[in-house]
Amino acid sequence: xxxxxxxxxxxxxxxxxxxxxxxxxxxxxxxxxxxxxxxxxxxxxxxxxxxxxxxxxxxxxxxxxxxxxxxxxxxxxxxxxxxxxxxxxxxxxxxxxxxxxxxxxxxxxxxxxxxxxxxxxxxxxxxxxxxxxxxxxxxxxxxxxxxxxxxxxxxxxxxxxxxxxxxxxxxxxxxxxxxxxxxxxxxxxxxxxxxxxxxxxxxxxxxxxxxxxxxxxxxxxxxxxxxxxxxxxxxxxxxxxxxxxxxxxxxxxxxxxxxxxxxxxxxxxxxxxxxxxxxxxxxxxxxxxxxxxxxxxxxxxxxxxxxxxxxxxxxxxxxxxxxxxxxxxxxxxxxxxxxxxxxxxxxxxxxxxxxxxxxxxxxxxxxxxxxxxxxxxxxxxxxxxxxxxxxxxxxxxxxxxxxxx
Numbered sequence: 101x102x103x104x105x106x107x108x109x110x111x112x113x114x115x116x117x118x119x120x121x122x123x124x125x126x127x128x129x130x131x132x133x134x135x136x137x138x139x140x141x142x143x144x145x146x147x148x149x150x151x152x153x154x155x156x157x158x159x160x161x162x163x164x165x166x167x168x169x170x171x172x173x174x175x176x177x178x179x180x181x182x183x184x185x186x187x188x189x190x191x192x193x194x195x196x197x198x199x200x201x202x203x204x205x206x207x208x209x210x211x212x213x214x215x216x217x218x219x220x221x222x223x224x225x226x227x228x229x230x231x232x233x234x235x236x237x238x239x240x241x242x243x244x245x246x247x248x249x250x251x252x253x254x255x256x257x258x259x260x261x262x263x264x265x266x267x268x269x270x271x272x273x274x275x276x277x278x279x280x281x282x283x284x285x286x287x288x289x290x291x292x293x294x295x296x297x298x299x300x301x302x303x304x305x306x307x308x309x310x311x312x313x314x315x316x317x318x319x320x321x322x323x324x325x326x327x328x329x330x331x332x333x334x335x336x337x338x339x340x341x342x343x344x345x346x347x348x349x350x351x352x353x354x355x356x357x358x359x360x361x362x363x364x365x366x367x368x369x370x371x372x373x374x375x376x377x378x379x380x381x382x383x384x385x386x387x388x389x390x391x392x393x394x395x396x397x398x399x400x401x402x403x404x405x406x407x408x409x410x411x412x413x414x415x416x417x418x419x420x421x422x423x424x425x426x427x428x429x430x431x432x433x434x435x436x437x438x439x440x441x442x443x444x445x446x447x448x449x450x451x452x453x454x455x456x457x458x459x460x461x462x463x464x465x466x467x468x469x470x471x472x473x474x475x476x477x478x479x480x481x482x483x484x485x486x487x488x489x490x491x492x493x494x495x496x497x498x499x500x501x502x503x504x505x
Contacts, residue, residue, distance in 0.1 A: 101162060103167050104137040105119050105167070107135050108132040109132065110130055111126075113126065119134065119165065120224070122226055122299060123306070123307060125305055131407055131410070134307050134308065134310075136162070138355055140162075142356055145355055147357065150322065156174075156178055157177045157216075157312070157319070159179075160315060163348075163351055164315075165307075165311050173218045173244050174219075174247075175205035175206075175211070175215070175243065175244065177212065177215050178203060180203050180204060180319065183443060184197055185198055187440040187441060188437065188441060188453070191440075192456070192457055193460065194460055194470075195469065195470045198443055199473070199474050202444070202475060202477055205243065206236070206267065208236040209477065210240035210476075211240045211243075211312075212312035212313050212316065213241075213311075213313045215312055216308050217241070217308045218245055219248075220311075221306075222248045227251065229250060229301045230255075230293050230299070231254060232256065233255070233268075233285070234398050234401055234402070235256060235260040235264030236481075237303070238252075238256055238267075239271070242268045242275075245271070245273065251273075252271070253274045255275075255277075255285040255288050256278070258278065261481060261483075263482070281393055281403060282401065282402060283403055303338035303405070303406060303407075304338065304343075309340055310340050314348035315344075316341060316345055317348025320332075321349065324470075328349065328358060328363045329363050330470045330471065331363055332363045332472045333366040333455050334365070334366065334474045335448035335451045335452055336405075337401065337448075339376070339407050339408070339411040342411055343414065346365065346418075364419050365415050365418045365420035366423060366455060367415060367422040367423075368424070368425060368454070370396075370400055370426065371395075371424045372394045372395035372427060373390050373402070374390065375402075376422050377423060378390070379408065379412060380421065380422035387412075390403040395427055395447075396431065396447045397448045398447070398448075398482075399448045423459060425451055427447075430451045430454055434447055434479065434485075435487075446478060447482060448475075452475070456471055
């Protein structure tokens with residue numbers, strides 16, 4: 101096994117770049133994507149070979165960019181479970197599944213991007229990286245940078261989840277808060293990397309975070325027996341996970357591991373920040389900046405994603421859609437999915453169920469279709485979400501007798 105990484109390619113103009121030199125954006129300001137020698141990868145990345153490999157994201161080495169496997173930076177990334185949801189499925193007339201990313205290091209799917217991104221950065225000789233974050237990405241990159249002996253410079257909105265702030269500080273990152281949104285944090289990072297010898301690892305401003313995120317797509321295809329679901333619903337902020345899944349499924353088809361069928365892709369956002377929904381509904385090729393963005397699904401609070409055109413292309417290519425759900429519905433579905441199925445999803449993950457229910461009511465999702473919800477992180481990390489606490493009993497009181505229903 102070995103990486104078949106060939107080169108980097110601009111996602112807009114197609115210009116080629118050297119993959120073994122640290123790169124950020126194309127000269128036209130668009131993201132670069134890693135390309136592989138798929139014919140060579142197909143020789144060893146087979147179903148039979150995968151049955152003998154370790155159950156982690158590293159099992160797909162041929163289609164990952166890390167050249168020296170021995171130098172990978174790992175915190176024990178495991179394949180995340182694909183969970184059936186029988187009660188929810190029966191209630192809504194869909195065959196619902198949850199891919200639960202909460203089991204990854206740092207408690208979110210951001211660990212995938214950090215594992216590959218930090219590994220490749222270290223391989224290319226980068227010692228200091230900088231990024232803005234809504235929370236989970238900063239937590240993951242801080243942890244993996246610490247593991248690699250690198251320095252991470254992190255700027256995040258002051259309203260970001262306190263659990264993420266704690267994770268970043270405890271990992272020893274050079275951390276700051278800003279009175280604003282992730283875009284404001286991004287401007288500060290951009291000014292800093294222009295004056296310091298820091299490498300910018302902001303969303304899609306380096307090519308390897310998406311390579312980690314795409315392993316969700318590899319795993320789900322394998323876990324579904326190489327027969328992809330009818331619909332995949334993804335909570336969408338910067339959209340790297342959604343873009344990554346699309347890249348993964350195309351690559352799997354090219355190496356012969358899956359057929360031509362692609363799932364219909366759904367981007368779900370909150371009504372408090374829905375630039376991709378607005379762009380999709382109005383037939384635009386890119387999004388418009390969303391003013392006054394605010395939602396409890398904090399990870400989706402991205403007023404204008406850099407890769408918006410890639411998100412829209414992938415949705416339309418698969419005959420998918422984009423949908424916005426309100427915060428009240430997100431909270432309702434978070435509690436419902438947790439109490440029905442025992443899966444304590446984050447608000448972003450709960451938004452996927454809210455989106456599925458809305459699309460089912462519209463008839464867009466048909467009877468019995470297999471629908472995959474991506475839970476991007478652990479619900480326990482969102483202690484700031486307003487929920488009434490359990491009743492308080494006096495020390496000498498007894499527990500009221502009740503029957504749970």
